[in-house]
Amino acid sequence: MQLQVIRQDKSKHPFMRGMLAHKLMQRGLSFDQAYQISKDAKSYFQEQTEVTSESLMQSVDELIVSRYGKELLRTLTSELFPSGKQICVFRRNAT
DSSP: OOOEEEOTTSOEEEOOHHHHHHHHHHHTOOHHHHHHHHHHHHHHTTTOSEEEHHHHHHHHHHHHHHHHOHHHHHHSOSOSSTTSOOOOOOOOOOO
16 A cells, blocks of 8 residues: 655645655755655655654654765755645546
8 A cells, every 4th residue: 555644734645756856855955865765765664554744754854864964964954845835646547
């Protein structure tokens, strides 16, 4: 089953590695770093079906420190969703 991210408003959205990588690049990571952390996060949560956005953000920060060090984390924008806006992707059947 696909991992669902639970936002503060209790809405649920599928975890998307590419969307996380995009947000991490907005925070200041390079593409390669963001993609690696996104892969790490997917592996980290592979046994779970749901995670809160707060828990995801905390875990992502821990993964950044583990892989790249505290100094890099200090240089990044602190919030995963700094604008308060989120991109949602809905699937439709193609015809």
